[in-house]
Amino acid sequence: MEGDIVEAATVLGRLVGAGLATSGMIGAGLGIGVVVSGAVQAMGRNPDAAADIQVNMILGIAFAEAVAIYALVIALLILFVG
Numbered sequence: 001m002e003g004d005i006v007e008a009a010t011v012l013g014r015l016v017g018a019g020l021a022t023s024g025m026i027g028a029g030l031g032i033g034v035v036v037s038g039a040v041q042a043m044g045r046n047p048d049a050a051a052d053i054q055v056n057m058i059l060g061i062a063f064a065e066a067v068a069i070y071a072l073v074i075a076l077l078i079l080f081v082g
Contacts, residue, residue: 018078024071031064 039057043050 028068
């Protein structure tokens with residue numbers, strides 16, 4: 001009986017920890033939205049520079065997405081390792 005309670009608490013702790021680790025994905029989603037919004041506004045104001053703005057926008061999206069991938073990897077490590 002006592003071992004079951006400890007095992008249940010361990011599983012619950014892993015699930016809560018993985019859920020908290022994915023909170024980094026919220027920031028990545030907001031960051032991507034801000035990057036794209038700024039890029040679209042800049043392209044609307046200066047269409048001649050659209051190519052340069054688009055390159056910088058894609059780089060910004062890639063960096064923001066990397067944070068989400070790191071959060072996912074940490075969440076998976078919490079769930080399945082240890």
